[in-house]
Amino acid sequence: MILYVLGDGPETDGWRDITTRLNVTNIKWYGHQPYQDALNIMNEMDMFVHTCIREAASSVVLEALGLGLPVICHDVCGMAVAVDDTCGIKVQCLNPEESAQSFSRALSEIINHPELVSKLSAGAIKRATELSWENKVRQMLEEYLKAVV
Secondary structure, three states, X not given: OOEEEEEOOOOHHHHHHHHHHOXXXXXXXXXXXXXXXXXXXXXXXXXXXXXOOOOOOOHHHHHHHHOOOOEEEEOOHHHHHHOXXXXXXXXXXXXXXXXHHHHHHHXXXXXXXXXHHHHHHHHHHHHHHHOOHHHHHHHHHHHHHHHHO
């Protein structure tokens, strides 16, 4: 298993130092990437893990679903609505320690049941279609037509 890390922030150097000290070699650090390059990298992944809690409506989660990537994320903000049990695993966001343990349990579930990836991947494509702009416009038009007819 390889962990691909896209993006960076104020803690990146510290995390890199920790992985070096622990001799963890199965991490590929990409840092910030142009949009299309990031999508190309994501397209090579089997799973998308989104640990952020500061995004009200994370478009990267929707992009991951659109690529057929099952998502592991916090059960907060827009991710709580976008991700359901057909396309990913949501973890509670109670405190940093519990959050880390919940992500660990979710990843262990995937590792111990690799067939879950294909099931959630199919669900990710379906969920992305349900949440697409085209589908939302269609739903809205249907509701307007019901209201005026």
